[in-house]
Amino acid sequence: xxxxxxxxFGSLDYTDSDILTFTEGLIGFAHCQRFILVQTQxxxxxxxxxxxxxxxxxxxxxxxxxxxxxxxxxxxxDEAESLAIGPDTATLVLTTASIPPGxxxxxxxxxxxxxxINADARTGRQxxxxxxxxxxxxxxxxxxxxxxxxx
Amino acid sequence: xxxxxRKVHQSIIIGDExxxxxxxxxxxxxxxxxxxxxxVAVHRKEIYDQILEENKESxxxxxxxxxx
Numbered sequence: 001x002x003x004x005x006x007x008x009f010g011s012l013d014y015t016d017s018d019i020l021t022f023t024e025g026l027i028g029f030a031h032c033q034r035f036i037l038v039q040t041q042x043x044x045x046x047x048x049x050x051x052x053x054x055x056x057x058x059x060x061x062x063x064x065x066x067x068x069x070x071x072x073x074x075x076x077x078d079e080a081e082s083l084a085i086g087p088d089t090a091t092l093v094l095t096t097a098s099i100p101p102g103x104x105x106x107x108x109x110x111x112x113x114x115x116x117i118n119a120d121a122r123t124g125r126q127x128x129x130x131x132x133x134x135x136x137x138x139x140x141x142x143x144x145x146x147x148x149x150x151x
Numbered sequence: 152x153x154x155x156x157r158k159v160h161q162s163i164i165i166g167d168e169x170x171x172x173x174x175x176x177x178x179x180x181x182x183x184x185x186x187x188x189x190x191v192a193v194h195r196k197e198i199y200d201q202i203l204e205e206n207k208e209s210x211x212x213x214x215x216x217x218x219x
Contacts, residue, residue: 008214028202040214041217044218044219046218057210059206059209060210078190081189082189096208097209098205098212099213099217103216104216104217107218110206112201113206128194128198130194130195136202136204137201
């Protein structure tokens with residue numbers, strides 16, 4: 001069983017079937033093409049997209065549907081084709097989350113750069129959604145800071 | 152950076168498969184047409200930069216700040 005050392009979370013055991021392959025990497029991180037999804041909390045919806053090539057790099061990700069009521073990503077035909085996603089494919093959509101240090105109530109998620117994963121083939125890609133309704137910094141919590149999730 | 156000067160309707164070819172055509176120039180705006188294979192993503196740079204920035208920020212989040 002391979003182990004990934006020197007991550008921010010210590011050494012992580014994983015299996016080959018855990019590996020997600022992003023042939024184009026992430027935007028700005030084209031060289032990071034193999035990842036595992038790591039859950040560091042026993043519950044909670046946040047995970048880390050942990051790079052295998054760069055153990056120090058892990059992106060905080062979350063299912064946007066947890067925080068945006070009625071979230072539905074429309075994947076373009078050629079995007080779906082590039083990931084071999086069909087009507088019956090198990091598909092996972094994640095967005096990166098950004099939390100200013102010490103200020104979790106100011107968390108934002110990036111709806112403009114959704115990460116789409118073909119869970120059957122274990123492949124993924126970061127798409128760009130250029131649409132005013134999908135900002136790169138979507139404030140997740142109401143002003144006032146109550147940590148309430150969308151239904 | 153390679154700098155080329157084009158007139159309206161002239162093109163630039165990048166590699167063998169990407170073509171950028173100047174369609175129209177109106178005042179300060181330049182309308183560009185891009186021909187590229189489906190597997191090549193083409194986007195406005197501003198949004199690309201925003202996403203790059205968010206990726207960087209999400210990789211710098213302190214684990215202790217993540218809500219349960």
